[in-house]
Amino acid sequence: MRIKKVRLGGISVPLISIFLGLVVGAIIMLLSGFNPLINYLNLFSGALGTPNAIGEVFRSATPLILTALGFSIANSAGFFNVGLSGQALAGWLASVWFALSFPHLPGFILLPGSIIMGALAGAFWSGIAGFLRAYFGTSEVITTIMLNYISLYGTNAIVKGVLTSSDADSTPLVPIQARLRTPFLEKLTGNSTFHWGIVISLFMVFVIWWLMKKTTLGFEIRSVGMNEDAARYAGMSTKKTIISAMLLSGALAGLGGAMEGLGNFQNIFVNTSLPDIGFDGMSVSLLATGNPIGIIFSALLFGILKIGGLNISISSNTPSEIVNIVIASVIFFVGANYIIQYLISKIKTNHNSSKLISNSIKGGHK
Amino acid sequence: MDLMTILSTVVSTTLIYSAPLIFTSIGGSFSEHSGIVNVGLEGIMVIGAFSSIVFSLFMSKTFGWMTPWIGLFVGGIIGTLFSLIHAVATINWRTDHIISGTVLNLMAPALGIYLTKLIFDGKGQTGFISQPLASSKIPVLSKIPIIGKIFFENTSIVAYIGILVSIFSWWLLKYTRFGLRLRSAGEHPEAADSVGISVYFYRYCGVLISGFLGGIGGAIMAESITLNFSGTTIAGQGFMSLAAMIFGKWNPIGAMGAAAFFGFAQSLAIIGKYIPIIDKIPNYWFTIAPYLITIIVLVAFVGKSQAPAADGSTFIKSK
Numbered sequence: 001m002r003i004k005k006v007r008l009g010g011i012s013v014p015l016i017s018i019f020l021g022l023v024v025g026a027i028i029m030l031l032s033g034f035n036p037l038i039n040y041l042n043l044f045s046g047a048l049g050t051p052n053a054i055g056e057v058f059r060s061a062t063p064l065i066l067t068a069l070g071f072s073i074a075n076s077a078g079f080f081n082v083g084l085s086g087q088a089l090a091g092w093l094a095s096v097w098f099a100l101s102f103p104h105l106p107g108f109i110l111l112p113g114s115i116i117m118g119a120l121a122g123a124f125w126s127g128i129a130g131f132l133r134a135y136f137g138t139s140e141v142i143t144t145i146m147l148n149y150i151s152l153y154g155t156n157a158i159v160k161g162v163l164t165s166s167d168a169d170s171t172p173l174v175p176i177q178a179r180l181r182t183p184f185l186e187k188l189t190g191n192s193t194f195h196w197g198i199v200i201s202l203f204m205v206f207v208i209w210w211l212m213k214k215t216t217l218g219f220e221i222r223s224v225g226m227n228e229d230a231a232r233y234a235g236m237s238t239k240k241t242i243i244s245a246m247l248l249s250g251a252l253a254g255l256g257g258a259m260e261g262l263g264n265f266q267n268i269f270v271n272t273s274l275p276d277i278g279f280d281g282m283s284v285s286l287l288a289t290g291n292p293i294g295i296i297f298s299a300l301l302f303g304i305l306k307i308g309g310l311n312i313s314i315s316s317n318t319p320s321e322i323v324n325i326v327i328a329s330v331i332f333f334v335g336a337n338y339i340i341q342y343l344i345s346k347i348k349t350n351h352n353s354s355k356l357i358s359n360s361i362k363g364g365h366k
Numbered sequence: 367m368d369l370m371t372i373l374s375t376v377v378s379t380t381l382i383y384s385a386p387l388i389f390t391s392i393g394g395s396f397s398e399h400s401g402i403v404n405v406g407l408e409g410i411m412v413i414g415a416f417s418s419i420v421f422s423l424f425m426s427k428t429f430g431w432m433t434p435w436i437g438l439f440v441g442g443i444i445g446t447l448f449s450l451i452h453a454v455a456t457i458n459w460r461t462d463h464i465i466s467g468t469v470l471n472l473m474a475p476a477l478g479i480y481l482t483k484l485i486f487d488g489k490g491q492t493g494f495i496s497q498p499l500a501s502s503k504i505p506v507l508s509k510i511p512i513i514g515k516i517f518f519e520n521t522s523i524v525a526y527i528g529i530l531v532s533i534f535s536w537w538l539l540k541y542t543r544f545g546l547r548l549r550s551a552g553e554h555p556e557a558a559d560s561v562g563i564s565v566y567f568y569r570y571c572g573v574l575i576s577g578f579l580g581g582i583g584g585a586i587m588a589e590s591i592t593l594n595f596s597g598t599t600i601a602g603q604g605f606m607s608l609a610a611m612i613f614g615k616w617n618p619i620g621a622m623g624a625a626a627f628f629g630f631a632q633s634l635a636i637i638g639k640y641i642p643i644i645d646k647i648p649n650y651w652f653t654i655a656p657y658l659i660t661i662i663v664l665v666a667f668v669g670k671s672q673a674p675a676a677d678g679s680t681f682i683k684s685k
Binding site: 146156282283286324332 | 660
């Protein structure tokens with residue numbers, strides 16, 4: 001009944017999944033009459049061919065690293081945080097709102113202040129779900145979904161009603177000293193939207209790695225995720241741990257939103273749907289199997305696929321959505337890693353047993 | 367507007383907006399009673415919406431007024447095929463149910479828009495259908511004084527069908543041999559297996575039924591509300607249905623009731639400004655209301671959600 005666990009090097013499942021995902025994409029392109037090889041070449045040259053493109057890849061990976069870290073922390077505690085996009089939006093709104101409210105503050109206060117406000121807003125938003133789960137046992141899947149939509153429509157109402165004077169759809173740009181994009185970086189990357197947020201993202205990767213591996217809180221979060229009852233029996237406060245994990249998760253998502261608000265767009269506008277960075281962050285984290293270092297590479301791959309995908313539809317008729325099909329397939333294979341491992345072990349054992357048989361035959365002849 | 371008009375408008379918009387949620391949330395309860403968590407309802411709805419709209423655009427000349435009804439069926443069939451991905455992944459390949467459901471949600475809009483662009487020369491959205499699922503009156507019942515005018519005139523017939531489906535599903539799950547066996551797969555698969563029930567078969571049934579009903583739900587959404595297919599045709603209705611199912615405590619009738627409530631809350635956002643007294647409330651409160659009320663009700667009345675005992679588990683048959 002118990003499955004024998006097949007251990008593979010941690011990285012082989014993601015790599016095989018990426019390969020199989022690209023194969024699925026290629027098959028779909030072949031079936032619809034496009035040339036997959038040329039398209040994939042265009043994809044990678046579009047993402048890595050010019051300094052501008054590379055800047056865009058890093059820019060799009062920046063918030064994904066943060067939302068993915070957020071997802072992985074909640075996931076280690078056994079929670080499924082589907083609310084990343086709502087929390088990111090809350091962070092986006094708070095960071096822009098703060099920056100617009102105090103345009104005369106010097107940069108060394110305004111910029112960190114805005115970023116911190118973004119993190120706090122995200123933490124507050126996910127904290128609601130964590131609190132309700134800890135004290136009322138309400139399913140966090142439902143509360144975070146509901147909070148996503150409250151965040152979306154609430155943010156839109158605030159943008160239209162509070163942040164703009166005449167019911168406009170977007171706010172003015174945040175003051176120059178609160179921007180993460182700088183002329184230096186623009187010059188470096190051929191006028192891309194690359195911004196300093198990448199430094200914050202990489203720093204947070206280190207912080208989260210340290211927190212999860214080296215601190216008591218990290219240990220408690222992982223314990224609660226593995227077995228809530230056992231953790232309580234060992235004397236840990238599960239309620240406190242649940243709420244801390246959700247607060248951290250939301251703070252990271254909020255930071256991701258602040259990257260969009262202060263870096264990518266430098267303002268906030270009326271959104272028709274929830275920002276992609278939430279669900280994409282989830283995929284990034286799944287692909288990296290929650291490993292903080294893996295998240296960096298996984299987010300960069302997503303950046304390459306997203307930015308390169310634009311080039312596919314420029315240089316051929318292939319719809320750029322093929323990239324999202326590839327991404328979905330990759331996540332599918334990450335999830336189905338059991339079958340991949342099973343097939344690999346089968347191939348291996350067949351190999352071994354045929355060796356054994358041939359050896360024994362040789363032995364028999366002696 | 368007089369009271370009668372207001373009441374009948376509220377009822378009809380409520381029904382129109384709740385119909386997609388009713389079908390999808392009943393589907394969700396089948397899947398979860400068999401032990402498979404289905405967060406992929408959103409994706410299933412997207413595929414249902416896409417296929418019914420494409421069918422309607424190409425076949426409305428052939429089928430005339432029957433087009434939307436056949437379109438619902440087409441949406442259901444394609445939804446069933448799409449949910450097969452979830453079934454194979456979770457039942458045979460031991461994929462985490464939530465990851466697999468997320469894959470459906472990622473795959474459906476990508477595939478839907480990819481195919482839309484292929485079929486309609488690079489356009490990201492389809493044209494509008496000429497044969498929508500229009501509201502109409504129900505023959506005999508609309509003759510009843512007062513009640514007939516409020517509930518059965520100019521109304522959404524599919525919503526009433528949805529209510530009937532929910533009662534039928536409740537009966538099916540609660541009293542029939544099929545329903546009991548399906549639920550046993552979701553409550554205690556090992557016990558079910560020990561008495562010779564094929565857990566795999568019933569789990570497949572649960573997921574495929576959710577695919578069929580979810581596909582219909584998406585088709586209703588597209589054919590009666592948006593009237594075309596684009597990336598925003600299904601904007602969270604699948605998740606709302608999931609919430610309705612939990613809100614209704616996994617009971618098809620409860621899910622239907624919760625879905626009707628969500629429909630009511632959404633309809634207030636549309637017609638709130640015509641109703642005296644509440645027309646002073648800014649519109650965004652009505653937009654937020656359904657979600658806010660769900661959380662409050664969930665916390666205050668439902669408390670700890672009681673899912674089927676083995677919901678979300680992987681069953682591995684012992685050799």
